[in-house]
Amino acid sequence: MAEDSETKKVFDAEAAASLMKELRGTYASGKTRSYEWRVAQLKNLMKIVDDHEKDILDAIRADLSKPEQESYIAEISIIKSSCTRALGELNRWMKPEKVKTSITTFPSSAEIVSEPLGVVLIIGAWNFPLLLALDPAIGAIAAGNAVVLKPSELCPATSSLIAKLVGKYLDSSCIKVVEGAVAETSALLEQKWDKIFFTGSGRVGRIVMAAAAKHLTPVALELGGKCPVVVDSDINLPVAIRRIAGGKWASNNGQACIAPDYIITTKDFAPKLIDALKHELEAWYGKDPLESKDLAHIVNSNHFARLAKLLDDDKVSGKIIHGGQRDKANLKFAPTILLDVPEDSLVMNEEIFGPLLPILTVDKLEDSFDMITSRGKPLAAYLFTNNKKLKEKFVKTVSAGGLVINDTVLHFAEKTLPFGGVGESGMGSYHGKFSYEAFSHRKSVLYRGFAGDASARYPPYSDRKLKLLKALLSGSVVGVILALIGWS
Amino acid sequence: MKMTGSGVNGMIGMEGGRVEESIGELRRTFRSGKTRSAAWRKAQLKALLQLLRDNENKIFEALKQDLGKHPVESYRDELGVVEKSVKYSLSHVDEWMAPKKSSLPLIFFPAKGQVLPEPLGLVLIFSSWNFPISMSLDPVIGAISAGNSVVLKPSEQAPACSSFLANTIPLYLDSKAFKVIEGGAEISQQLLQQKWDKIFFTGSPSVARIVMSAAVKHLTPVTIELGGKCPTIFDYLSSPSDTEVAVKRVVGGKWGPCNGQACIGVDYVLVEEKFASHLIEMLKKTIKKFYGENPKQLKDISRIVNKHHFQRLRNLLKDPLVAASIVHGGLIDEEKLFIEPTILLDPPLDAEIMTEEIFGPLLPIITLKNIEESIEFINSRPKPLALYAFTNDEAFKRRILSETSSGSVTFNDIMIQFICDTLPFGGVGQSGFGRYHGKYSFDTFSHEKAVLRRSFFLELEPRFPPWNDFKLKFIRLAYSFDYLGLILLLLGLKR
Numbered sequence: 001m002a003e004d005s006e007t008k009k010v011f012d013a014e015a016a017a018s019l020m021k022e023l024r025g026t027y028a029s030g031k032t033r034s035y036e037w038r039v040a041q042l043k044n045l046m047k048i049v050d051d052h053e054k055d056i057l058d059a060i061r062a063d064l065s066k067p068e069q070e071s072y073i074a075e076i077s078i079i080k081s082s083c084t085r086a087l088g089e090l091n092r093w094m095k096p097e098k099v100k101t102s103i104t105t106f107p108s109s110a111e112i113v114s115e116p117l118g119v120v121l122i123i124g125a126w127n128f129p130l131l132l133a134l135d136p137a138i139g140a141i142a143a144g145n146a147v148v149l150k151p152s153e154l155c156p157a158t159s160s161l162i163a164k165l166v167g168k169y170l171d172s173s174c175i176k177v178v179e180g181a182v183a184e185t186s187a188l189l190e191q192k193w194d195k196i197f198f199t200g201s202g203r204v205g206r207i208v209m210a211a212a213a214k215h216l217t218p219v220a221l222e223l224g225g226k227c228p229v230v231v232d233s234d235i236n237l238p239v240a241i242r243r244i245a246g247g248k249w250a251s252n253n254g255q256a257c258i259a260p261d262y263i264i265t266t267k268d269f270a271p272k273l274i275d276a277l278k279h280e281l282e283a284w285y286g287k288d289p290l291e292s293k294d295l296a297h298i299v300n301s302n303h304f305a306r307l308a309k310l311l312d313d314d315k316v317s318g319k320i321i322h323g324g325q326r327d328k329a330n331l332k333f334a335p336t337i338l339l340d341v342p343e344d345s346l347v348m349n350e351e352i353f354g355p356l357l358p359i360l361t362v363d364k365l366e367d368s369f370d371m372i373t374s375r376g377k378p379l380a381a382y383l384f385t386n387n388k389k390l391k392e393k394f395v396k397t398v399s400a401g402g403l404v405i406n407d408t409v410l411h412f413a414e415k416t417l418p419f420g421g422v423g424e425s426g427m428g429s430y431h432g433k434f435s436y437e438a439f440s441h442r443k444s445v446l447y448r449g450f451a452g453d454a455s456a457r458y459p460p461y462s463d464r465k466l467k468l469l470k471a472l473l474s475g476s477v478v479g480v481i482l483a484l485i486g487w488s
Numbered sequence: 489m490k491m492t493g494s495g496v497n498g499m500i501g502m503e504g505g506r507v508e509e510s511i512g513e514l515r516r517t518f519r520s521g522k523t524r525s526a527a528w529r530k531a532q533l534k535a536l537l538q539l540l541r542d543n544e545n546k547i548f549e550a551l552k553q554d555l556g557k558h559p560v561e562s563y564r565d566e567l568g569v570v571e572k573s574v575k576y577s578l579s580h581v582d583e584w585m586a587p588k589k590s591s592l593p594l595i596f597f598p599a600k601g602q603v604l605p606e607p608l609g610l611v612l613i614f615s616s617w618n619f620p621i622s623m624s625l626d627p628v629i630g631a632i633s634a635g636n637s638v639v640l641k642p643s644e645q646a647p648a649c650s651s652f653l654a655n656t657i658p659l660y661l662d663s664k665a666f667k668v669i670e671g672g673a674e675i676s677q678q679l680l681q682q683k684w685d686k687i688f689f690t691g692s693p694s695v696a697r698i699v700m701s702a703a704v705k706h707l708t709p710v711t712i713e714l715g716g717k718c719p720t721i722f723d724y725l726s727s728p729s730d731t732e733v734a735v736k737r738v739v740g741g742k743w744g745p746c747n748g749q750a751c752i753g754v755d756y757v758l759v760e761e762k763f764a765s766h767l768i769e770m771l772k773k774t775i776k777k778f779y780g781e782n783p784k785q786l787k788d789i790s791r792i793v794n795k796h797h798f799q800r801l802r803n804l805l806k807d808p809l810v811a812a813s814i815v816h817g818g819l820i821d822e823e824k825l826f827i828e829p830t831i832l833l834d835p836p837l838d839a840e841i842m843t844e845e846i847f848g849p850l851l852p853i854i855t856l857k858n859i860e861e862s863i864e865f866i867n868s869r870p871k872p873l874a875l876y877a878f879t880n881d882e883a884f885k886r887r888i889l890s891e892t893s894s895g896s897v898t899f900n901d902i903m904i905q906f907i908c909d910t911l912p913f914g915g916v917g918q919s920g921f922g923r924y925h926g927k928y929s930f931d932t933f934s935h936e937k938a939v940l941r942r943s944f945f946l947e948l949e950p951r952f953p954p955w956n957d958f959k960l961k962f963i964r965l966a967y968s969f970d971y972l973g974l975i976l977l978l979l980g981l982k983r
Binding site for chain 1: 964
């Protein structure tokens with residue numbers, strides 16, 4: 001995309017069409033297919049992160065005021081490890097998978113061959129602006145596709161840096177970055193892609209899927225939901241508290257799709273839990289969290305206002321038991337705990353995506369499982385307990401993208417597990433090999449010879465042919481022999 | 489054969505309120521957990537198998553009525569396939585339901601990981617008219633093995649089969665978890681307004697767009713099985729007996745399955761100029777051998793499904809240039825909805841017969857100077873559901889595989905990939921997305937839930953604030969799997 005710094009052209013429908021035309025041409029040339037090309041791109045992607053770590057951390061801090069360590073852990077290191085894994089496994093992923101055939105198609109051999117889908121679109125989100133643009137891209141590139149990245153416009157510094165570095169380090173005839181907001185994204189969505197990979201809200205996810213439906217383009221939607229944490233009383237409380245607090249406030253101050261949204265615990269245990277949480281929060285962020293440098297900011301004034309509204313709700317304002325401090329000018333919002341807000345309050349009916357943590361108390365924890373499933377399947381659900389039965393019941397009855405027992409968010413880093421949602425939390429999954437598969441078509445291939453032609457398949461039909469076909473399709477060798485004997 | 493007064497446009501379905509009511513019951517059943525047990529699923533599959541065994545003749549009759557299929561064709565393409573699927577699922581469902589362990593290399597964050605398949609919930613299956621039994625029951629087998637509640641909407645364009653399914657299934661399957669809802673476009677619209685956990689659609693692209701657009705409201709995942717112009721590359725085969733077998737397979741693969749009205753049937757053939765006339769002669773001979781000498785009284789071949797499709801096909805031949813390219817056949821009988829197996833030689837490439845999926849008994853033969861040009865020819869067109877190539881040239885096979893894209897590729901045969909339970913069946917690009925058959929059917933109706941189990945022991949994790957240099961170093965090393973470095977760091981030996 002030619003970018004003249006003085007007269008930056010608007011990326012409109014025409015530009016999108018011409019971009020698509022160019023990429024289709026490059027893809028058709030076969031350039032992205034070779035192992036060597038894919039490895040070179042992945043290695044260069046690694047270089048981007050290695051050589052420009054400081055620029056990246058600066059950009060993310062400029063956009064989100066995220067503590068450097070968080071950016072490093074959550075974004076840079078995960079991209080590095082994804083690249084490393086892809087580079088190490090690519091050979092294996094690209095190999096055809098041999099499959100067994102049966103007597104029904106004898107003689108034959110079969111395999112499944114992976115091929116790229118073609119030209120794919122990846123739309124990133126603002127909360128982990130580098131990770132959620134580049135991590136899916138690793139899968140798309142490893143799978144041999146031509147790629148267009150649309151990083152989130154809510155993080156302009158990171159978006160611009162991604163555009164610059166991708167343009168410099170990666171093959172720009174096949175991998176492009178389009179920056180922009182609604183207009184540019186809409187222009188992109190009008191085109192016919194071979195796959196669209198979207199991370200973001202359910203509302204925009206629907207817009208993406210509707211656009212994809214016009215072209216019958218397959219989509220992967222990584223959305224969110226209200227990720228609950230069920231906390232039992234018989235646990236190692238200090239460890240659990242750190243893991244819960246870490247998953248909530250050390251992940252972009254709650255602005256993460258898999259951050260714990262709310263807690264469910266027993267009426268008896270709640271006071272102990274709350275006390276421990278308060279102490280940990282003070283240890284981490286000090287007496288005045290708004291002064292702490294370790295707490296990320298709210299991304300923009302819209303989201304700030306949204307969160308403020310959740311707290312100012314009549315039903316809720318009296319239930320604040322910790323925190324609540326905010327600084328509108330600097331978009332700072334302190335970790336806030338709410339106790340037993342009504343189930344019909346706003347804060348319990350939309351994904352919070354912020355530092356507010358409602359705690360709901362129940363008599364029996366098992367009763368909460370139904371409450372969780374009735375709210376729409378979240379991207380993740382968490383349980384802290386040492387009770388084996390409770391664990392099994394939870395795993396069996398709670399449907400979510402992923403479950404973690406006795407921790408939060410960690411499954412995100414575990415690349416051998418598919419990461420994705422179900423129901424309202426999305427469709428499709430990625431990470432590790434699943435990223436590769438998300439951007440591949442697995443083509444079935446059947447090899448047949450000319451010997452062994454069962455004339456029973458062809459007309460003129462007869463009862464005898466019917467008998468032989470029955471034997472053949474049932475896979476019964478004896479049946480086939482008998483039918484053949486009966487034939488002659 | 490009992491018919492419950494349904495015409496092609498007949499609306500024997502339910503009004504909106506009753507649709508919601510039925511679906512409500514299915515949801516309640518799913519929530520109760522009844523469909524989750526392996527025992528329930530196997531019982532349903534066994535019942536389905538019994539249904540097929542008890543009703544073989546009824547199924548043959550319904551298919552004859554709707555499409556004029558001969559019992560051998562019906563068994564080969566539908567009944568036999570479904571029986572095979574049920575048996576395969578029955579013997580594998582326990583294995584498929586079992587959680588899969590994952591290996592976890594993040595040693596410093598010890599944990600056990602697994603992937604647990606679970607049913608999506610309430611699923612909707614739209615079937616098509618050309619294989620009305622197998623396109624209905626094959627996905628159903630997957631949905632049931634995966635533990636879902638199911639609504640099946642058979643195609644109204646195959647009314648006898650639709651009736652058969654609506655009347656017979658309730659006698660065998662658990663009607664609190666499984667319903668057949670008959671009807672046309674109006675009922676489909678009503679169904680699409682409801683909330684589904686998955687929609688499985690087999691049919692045409694235009695209807696698929698409507699289905700996927702409706703699925704947006706509830707973010708329902710969909711599998712779309714379409715078709716396309718499935719090309720058949722016919723390379724020169726040096727052995728005459730191989731050529732004979734190949735021709736039989738092409739003829740059997742074109743007019744055998746529902747008289748060309750099949751998503752993976754042969755749409756057109758690509759052959760080198762110099763072999764074209766020989767090929768055509770052999771095709772003509774084989775057609776006569778299979779279907780009889782008298783074109784007005786052909787046996788063992790299905791008819792065109794209805795007037796609408798008959799007219800569509802007849803219109804393809806109206807173009808004078810297309811009509812001029814007919815080298816065999818061309819006879820049509822509107823009353824009997826009959827079109828003779830017709831071969832065309834090099835019709836114009838921009839005519840509708842070469843730009844739209846034919847889905848009928850017309851076979852264009854396209855000649856090329858060199859058979860390798862077929863790759864470019866195919867690539868300049870939308871990706872088909874299946875690609876066929878008759879060749880013994882191994883290098884050419886490799887080129888075809890790596891340079892073209894299609895749902896599947898079959899060498900030296902037609903359609904047979906359909907009955908291979910270990911191969912995923914589905915399209916790419918314009919031929920659709922998603923796949924099924926065998927375990928893929930189970931997977932397509934399942935959610936693979938990731939489960940990570942941790943203990944409280946060994947809290948060695950500098951993952952949390954307040955941040956400091958040590959913690960940052962730890963994370964760097966842990967994520968690059970630098971275990972030695974980590975140990976050194978912990979021992980205070982790494983700077």
